[in-house]
Amino acid sequence: xxxxxxxxxxxxxxxxxxxxxxxxxxxxxxxxxxxxxxxxxxxxxxxxxxxxxxxxxxxxxxxxxxxxxxxxxxxxxxxxxxxxxxxxxxxxxxxxxxxxxxxxxxxxxxxxxxxxxxxxxxxxxxxxxxxxxxxxxxxxxxxxxxxxxxxxxxxxxxxxxxxxxxxxxxxxxxxxxxxxxxxxxxxxxxxxxxxxxxxxxxxxxxxxxxxxxxxxxxxxxxxxxxxxxxxxxxxxxxxxxxxxxxxxxxxxxxxxxxxxxxxxxxxxxxxxxxxxxxxxxxxxxxxxxxxxxxxxxxxxxxxxxxxxxxxxxxxxxxxxxxxxxxxxxxxxxxxxxxxxxxxxxxxxxxxxxxxxxxxxxxxxxxxxxxxxxxxxxxxxxxxxxxxx
Amino acid sequence: xxxxxxxxxxxxxxxxxxxxxxxxxxxxxxxxxxxxxxxxxxxxxxxxxxxxxxxxxxxxxxxxxxxxxxxxxxxxxxxxxxxxxxxxxxxxxxxxxxxxxxxxxxxxxxxxxxxxxxxxxxxxxxxx
Ligand SMILES: [Zn+2]
Numbered sequence: 001x002x003x004x005x006x007x008x009x010x011x012x013x014x015x016x017x018x019x020x021x022x023x024x025x026x027x028x029x030x031x032x033x034x035x036x037x038x039x040x041x042x043x044x045x046x047x048x049x050x051x052x053x054x055x056x057x058x059x060x061x062x063x064x065x066x067x068x069x070x071x072x073x074x075x076x077x078x079x080x081x082x083x084x085x086x087x088x089x090x091x092x093x094x095x096x097x098x099x100x101x102x103x104x105x106x107x108x109x110x111x112x113x114x115x116x117x118x119x120x121x122x123x124x125x126x127x128x129x130x131x132x133x134x135x136x137x138x139x140x141x142x143x144x145x146x147x148x149x150x151x152x153x154x155x156x157x158x159x160x161x162x163x164x165x166x167x168x169x170x171x172x173x174x175x176x177x178x179x180x181x182x183x184x185x186x187x188x189x190x191x192x193x194x195x196x197x198x199x200x201x202x203x204x205x206x207x208x209x210x211x212x213x214x215x216x217x218x219x220x221x222x223x224x225x226x227x228x229x230x231x232x233x234x235x236x237x238x239x240x241x242x243x244x245x246x247x248x249x250x251x252x253x254x255x256x257x258x259x260x261x262x263x264x265x266x267x268x269x270x271x272x273x274x275x276x277x278x279x280x281x282x283x284x285x286x287x288x289x290x291x292x293x294x295x296x297x298x299x300x301x302x303x304x305x306x307x308x309x310x311x312x313x314x315x316x317x318x319x320x321x322x323x324x325x326x327x328x329x330x331x332x333x334x335x336x337x338x339x340x341x342x343x344x345x346x347x348x349x350x351x352x353x354x355x356x357x358x359x360x361x362x363x364x365x366x367x368x369x370x371x372x373x374x375x376x377x378x379x380x381x382x383x384x385x386x387x388x
Numbered sequence: 389x390x391x392x393x394x395x396x397x398x399x400x401x402x403x404x405x406x407x408x409x410x411x412x413x414x415x416x417x418x419x420x421x422x423x424x425x426x427x428x429x430x431x432x433x434x435x436x437x438x439x440x441x442x443x444x445x446x447x448x449x450x451x452x453x454x455x456x457x458x459x460x461x462x463x464x465x466x467x468x469x470x471x472x473x474x475x476x477x478x479x480x481x482x483x484x485x486x487x488x489x490x491x492x493x494x495x496x497x498x499x500x501x502x503x504x505x506x507x508x509x510x511x512x513x514x515x516x
Contacts, residue, residue, distance in 0.1 A: 124458035133399045134423065138480045138511050139454060139461045139469050139503070147452035148471060155450065155492050197466075200453040245430070249471045249478040250422075254450055 003222035004098045005232035006384070008037025009345035010109075014213035014333030015182040018115040022054055022063070025214035026111040027070035029338070033107065033345075034071070037218040038230060044218075045103040047077035048094045050087025050110030051337035053125040054079075057113050071107060081337075083129035084286060086110055087215065088340030088371030088380035092239045094219050095382070104224040109216030110342075112335035122210050126336070129374040131247035143207055143287065145248060145375045147199035150289040152254035154201075157304030161201045164288035165192035166310040168205050168330055171285060174317055175327025177356040180342075182209050182333035192288075206288040211333030215342035234348045238273070238383035240266030246377045260297035260370060260379035267368070268299075271383035275299030278383075279364035280321060280350070282343035284372040285328040294370050295323060298381070317360040325350055325357040340371035344382060351386035398425025403509065407500040411442035413477040421476025445516050446474035448494045453487050463505040472496050472513055481511035489515065 010032025012025050026049070034041060049067040054060045068077035080090035087110030094108040114122050126142040127135075135145065153159065169189055175181040187205060195205040225232045242262030245251050268274055275298060283298070285291035296306040300321055301314075309315045315323035326332045326346040329339060347367045349355035361367075369382045395401075402424050405411055413421045416434035428435050451470035454461070461467065468483040468490045483490050484501055494515060501512035 120457070120459045120462060123456060124460070127458050133396060134511075135480055136458075137508075139457065139464065139467060139482055140480060141454055141456065141458060143456065144452050144454045144469055147454075148450040148469075151452060151492065152450040197453070197455045199455065202452075247480065248450075249480045250430075254471065 002099055002101060004095050004236045005220050005222055005225050006217055006234045006236065006344065006348045007039055007220040007225065007230050007232040008033045008035070008218040009348050010036060010216045011180045011342055011345050012214045014180050014211050014335060016115045017212040020113065020212060022051065022058060022111040022113045022214070023066050023070045025113065025212060026067050026109060026216070029111070029214035030071040030107055030109055030216040033109070033216040033218050039105055039218055039220065041071065041073050043105045044073045044075050044107050046075050046106045047071065047073055048080060048090040048106060048108040049077060050080050050090045050340060052081060052083055052086050052112060053114070053336065056125045057117055073107065082378045083373035084284065084334070084336045085340055085371045085373035085378045085380050086337040089241065089378070091217070091341055091344060091382065092241055092380055095236050095239045098219050098221050104221045106219045107216055108219060108341055109214060110337035110340065111214035112337040113212050114210045114335065115212050134247050134249060141199060143202055144199040146287040146289055147202045148248060149254050149293065149375060150201055153289060153292065153307065156255045157307065159307030161193060162189060163307045163311050164206060164292070165189040167285065167288040167291045168192045170310045170316050171324045171328040171330040174325050174357060175331035178327050178332060181327045181331055182211055183331045202287055202289070208286045208329040208334040211335040213333060213335035213338050215338040215345050217341050217344055217348070233387045234351050235385050236382055237385045238267035238271030240264060240270070240381045242379045244377045246374065248375055256303060257293040257297045257372070257376035257379065259376050260294060260372060260381065263379040263381040264298050267381040267383050271385065273366055273383060277366050278321070278368050279366050280325060280361050281323050281368040281370060282326060282328070282347055283323055283370040284339070285324060285330050286334055288330070290372065291323065291328065293376065294372070298368060298370055317357060322360055325355070325360060340380060343369040343371060344384065347384050351384060403500055403511070406498055406511070411498055412439040413442055414438065415440040415476060419476065423477055442498065443474050445495050445497050446472040446479065448492050448496060449473050449478065450492060451483070451490050453490070460506050460508065461503055464503055470513060479511060481513045483513050483515070485515050
């Protein structure tokens, strides 16, 4: 098995770009990643592309070939769809293919255009990640499903909305100075608690925004990096994926995310690390409660303890285990299909030392990306390590 | 969109039965419950699934009050939606009652109601 390296990363600004097509967004991110890698486009052997709602938002299916064409790359291309984990699963497949010697150079990324829709329409489009028959037809929205998980968590383990608000405050603080972030401003606990309700107990400021954007990473084999003098100090050393019942009603417990626990166990085993070895993480905080479930599933906190992590300062940038130094989905934004690879792009820059928050993880070796689909019916975890 | 008159076999039959007060779930020989359409028990792999009467009442496990809805429920907001435990299965439905009265642990009965926005039928819970 060969070592898989991240040769380059690229991101668009995450924010409101209602008039930009996803193919244009992806071209910007992908070309930036190729430039960052210094890899010739003729060497690219495949494009693995994550997108969730393009069929609804842009009336565009079959987006894989469009994505390759947008990069000026003549290579086979496939669109991967696993709701908000779309580019996470694309990355996992690419990691396996490079590791197994199927390819030496792959571009992986994703894009999403969402702000061209009305709010109600994008709410509907996001909801189709849930079970159409038993959830959507009863009026369950994406925030509504996470709100039920939050209430189940409070009931089972305690914690409060104020605890959740600290997650939002932390992630907004981290986004200040991130040129790619949708919101580069600090907020307060009061701002969160006083913002309009979306699905109780979750308010507007508990939720990630509706975001347009794209991300891409260039993966290369260790041999290719050596043969072509590609500087790529960051390696993907572990990948894992887990699954769960689609509908909350069919799960044993609505207050945990076992799919992510399974994904983390697999990724850690591959990398030969444990949760205790992880120095920092980017996790899927589509809602404040989602970050709580994530840090528990990743093994950073005991079940029921994660809710207080941000309030206690453990996961803040000055804490022992910084989480979402990019600003997370909450403040950086969540262009659904682009999120998985954007997390890996951020982690790579944090580990390389060229991220605005790199100073907080200057001595770190091991980082983790956690990308979830729907209410974590899909979960993908990757372990990244840097050679210093 | 689905052509007029085309049903979702299994699911629509289940809702029809519920509307008649004869709700059921599918039970395998190991006592696992699941909901149609289903050919195999996701818990144990059994393919011997038998329609079994749904208990008349269940208990709310979790709930939320939705304020921002998809277009199909635009005129329904705010509305409460809950997951309720009926023993072998859980169901998701709207509580078309006083929103302030909704809480975990309440006893509910499954019913079939309508969206105020579209008139489409949906699974609802009645407080008991
Ligand atoms: Zn069974």
